[in-house]
Amino acid sequence: MQQSRAETGTPIPAPAPAAAPAGEPAPTGATEIFQLRGLTCRYGGFTAVRDISLDIQRNEITAIIGPSGCGKSTLLRCLNRMNDLVEGTRVTGEVIYNGEDIYAPHIDPVEVRRRIGMVFQEPNPFPKSIYDNVAFGPKLEGHRSDLDDIVESSLRQAALWDEVKGKLKQSALSLSGGQQQRLCIARALAVEPDVILMDEPASALDPIATLRIEDLMEELKRSYSIVIVTHNMQQAARISDKTAFVTVRVENETDERTGELVEFDDTTRIFTAAADQRTEDYVTGRFG
Amino acid sequence: MSSYPGSPGGARGVPPADAGGPGGPRPLGRARTRPGEQAVLWLLWLCATISIVTTIGIVAVLVFESIPFFANVDVAAFVTGTEWYPFAEPGTEAFSTGVLPLVKGTLVVTAIALAVAVPLGLAAAVYLSEYAPSKVRQAVKPALEVLAGVPTVVLGYFALTFMTPLLRSLLGAETVQIFNAASAGIVMGFMIVPIVASLSEDALNAVPQALRQGAYALGATKRVAILRVVVPAALSGIVAAVILAMGRALGETMIVTIAAGNLPTMTLDIFAQGQPMTGFIAQTVAGESPRGSVVYQSLFAVGAVLFAMTFLANSVAQWVVRRFRQVY
Numbered sequence: 001m002q003q004s005r006a007e008t009g010t011p012i013p014a015p016a017p018a019a020a021p022a023g024e025p026a027p028t029g030a031t032e033i034f035q036l037r038g039l040t041c042r043y044g045g046f047t048a049v050r051d052i053s054l055d056i057q058r059n060e061i062t063a064i065i066g067p068s069g070c071g072k073s074t075l076l077r078c079l080n081r082m083n084d085l086v087e088g089t090r091v092t093g094e095v096i097y098n099g100e101d102i103y104a105p106h107i108d109p110v111e112v113r114r115r116i117g118m119v120f121q122e123p124n125p126f127p128k129s130i131y132d133n134v135a136f137g138p139k140l141e142g143h144r145s146d147l148d149d150i151v152e153s154s155l156r157q158a159a160l161w162d163e164v165k166g167k168l169k170q171s172a173l174s175l176s177g178g179q180q181q182r183l184c185i186a187r188a189l190a191v192e193p194d195v196i197l198m199d200e201p202a203s204a205l206d207p208i209a210t211l212r213i214e215d216l217m218e219e220l221k222r223s224y225s226i227v228i229v230t231h232n233m234q235q236a237a238r239i240s241d242k243t244a245f246v247t248v249r250v251e252n253e254t255d256e257r258t259g260e261l262v263e264f265d266d267t268t269r270i271f272t273a274a275a276d277q278r279t280e281d282y283v284t285g286r287f288g
Numbered sequence: 289m290s291s292y293p294g295s296p297g298g299a300r301g302v303p304p305a306d307a308g309g310p311g312g313p314r315p316l317g318r319a320r321t322r323p324g325e326q327a328v329l330w331l332l333w334l335c336a337t338i339s340i341v342t343t344i345g346i347v348a349v350l351v352f353e354s355i356p357f358f359a360n361v362d363v364a365a366f367v368t369g370t371e372w373y374p375f376a377e378p379g380t381e382a383f384s385t386g387v388l389p390l391v392k393g394t395l396v397v398t399a400i401a402l403a404v405a406v407p408l409g410l411a412a413a414v415y416l417s418e419y420a421p422s423k424v425r426q427a428v429k430p431a432l433e434v435l436a437g438v439p440t441v442v443l444g445y446f447a448l449t450f451m452t453p454l455l456r457s458l459l460g461a462e463t464v465q466i467f468n469a470a471s472a473g474i475v476m477g478f479m480i481v482p483i484v485a486s487l488s489e490d491a492l493n494a495v496p497q498a499l500r501q502g503a504y505a506l507g508a509t510k511r512v513a514i515l516r517v518v519v520p521a522a523l524s525g526i527v528a529a530v531i532l533a534m535g536r537a538l539g540e541t542m543i544v545t546i547a548a549g550n551l552p553t554m555t556l557d558i559f560a561q562g563q564p565m566t567g568f569i570a571q572t573v574a575g576e577s578p579r580g581s582v583v584y585q586s587l588f589a590v591g592a593v594l595f596a597m598t599f600l601a602n603s604v605a606q607w608v609v610r611r612f613r614q615v616y
Contacts, residue, residue, distance in 0.1 A: 080505070085500075114506070125502075137506040184502070
């Protein structure tokens with residue numbers, strides 16, 4: 001496994017097969033929003049991702065790319081403990097968010113998810129009105145009188161306000177797929193999270209709706225940190241600052257498929273001067 | 289094609305168009321009739337028709353048999369009258385044909401049954417769908433459905449010999465009569481819990497996982513996700529389950545015949561006797577009511593009212609399901 005660490009900015013081309021930098025003390029600078037240290041996630045007896053270590057920077061878009069089934073969605077869901085909801089999930093290693101390991105015993109996963117929002121692959125608005133969708137999170141936090149303002153500003157941030165301002169009481173399901181996805185983004189923004197995790201947010205959308213989501217992410221990264229999983233390499237190249245390439249390692253004897261981080265670097269580097277041959281093969285379309 | 293040297297003329301394996309079986313390619317037209325198929329079609333049509341014809345027949349019998357009743361009895365008096373005693377000679381003082389006491393009896397028992405069954409059934413459904421480990425669910429759901437299979441005559445005696453003494457010891461024998469609407473209603477509630485629970489659980493289960501995840505991702509606790517997202521999304525199915533259970537309660541006969549008494553009254557005291565429509569019909573049929581008598585005719589009139597009520601309940605259920613169905 002080869003890794004190029006974000007803080008050095010230069011790839012380490014040493015072909016060390018088991019370079020696990022988990023124990024290495026990481027600088028806890030204010031620029032890192034997440035520091036993953038030896039993160040491993042298992043479902044039952046099956047290891048979905050193994051030994052992932054990388055640092056995610058604040059106010060940047062970090063893309064996770066890789067072939068289908070490599071565990072990139074699992075990796076993303078480890079960042080806000082969504083995997084807790086799947087029976088039989090075990091996570092080891094550390095996910096340090098703002099200096100605190102979110103898998104430490106005293107951490108409340110509900111609180112973690114309030115700070116680290118998530119947008120899913122398929123738009124999943126609640127079968128409620130547009131207004132109630134956006135107001136759902138703020139209501140949980142006890143907002144009452146300022147709900148109107150929160151709804152408006154969240155919809156504005158998600159570039160949806162002008163399209164829906166006249167029909168806030170209509171069902172969210174009357175919106176188009178792209179609008180629904182922006183509504184889901186607005187809904188996530190309404191709780192004022194630190195980070196937004198996006199799991200292939202545009203894969204169910206047409207190219208124009210996709211472009212709007214990408215423009216929106218460009219806007220949002222001023223105020224938020226974004227981690228996006230995508231199988232669309234052009235999308236990763238267009239929008240992200242840093243890219244992590246995850247691939248699947250197949251154990252020959254057991255046929256067990258485990259996701260591993262191959263390379264993590266500036267997006268331009270990943271796409272033009274990848275340190276690892278597997279990365280280059282993937283981004284140039286020779287594999288996957 | 290030259291790679292098939294052993295098949296001269298392309299007769300086998302190589303696809304020129306005339307490579308069919310003996311006699312050339314099979315024609316596209318309706319070459320062969322399939323005799324069994326038409327018979328099956330008729331059989332299926334017959335089965336569908338029989339069930340419809342039966343329903344129509346039942347309604348027709350109810351209507352035609354109750355027409356003679358209304359020759360003797362004023363419709364307005366039937367619908368608005370508050371006393372029911374069709375056993376007396378028509379024209380005498382005692383003869384009274386107001387159906388409201390029976391309707392009241394039915395509504396009170398049904399209301400009690402729903403008051404028991406809706407909270408219990410809904411809570412059971414939420415537990416099974418959202419909290420129970422899958423092993424528990426697999427064990428409990430069939431067990432719950434066994435409860436639906438208990439013969440209602442057994443439940444009737446359960447009401448009379450267990451629930452009524454229990455109520456009397458709890459609330460006092462002077463408050464609770466031996467035959468009363470409350471114990472019949474409570475036991476009937478137990479009877480329809482499986483309907484509410486099972487159908488509501490189906491509705492909750494049908495709510496996509498993505499909606500639950502959406503709620504969790506906004507920092508909702510499990511309780512909030514269930515109460516604010518899952519249950520509202522399943523509401524049409526839950527309402528349909530409740531109304532279906534209500535239809536079952538409206539028509540339930542054995543429990544009320546055994547435990548609710550045979551005195552139609554207008555009292556709202558649930559611990560007093562209150563004969564429902566089904567109880568009247570069952571007890572009167574068992575007694576002596578010569579064919580053609582007013583009492584005999586009244587059975588059909590009451591039956592028609594009961595049918596109208598259950599029909600209304602089912603229609604409302606269908607309307608609710610369609611109107612409030614949430615497409616997720």
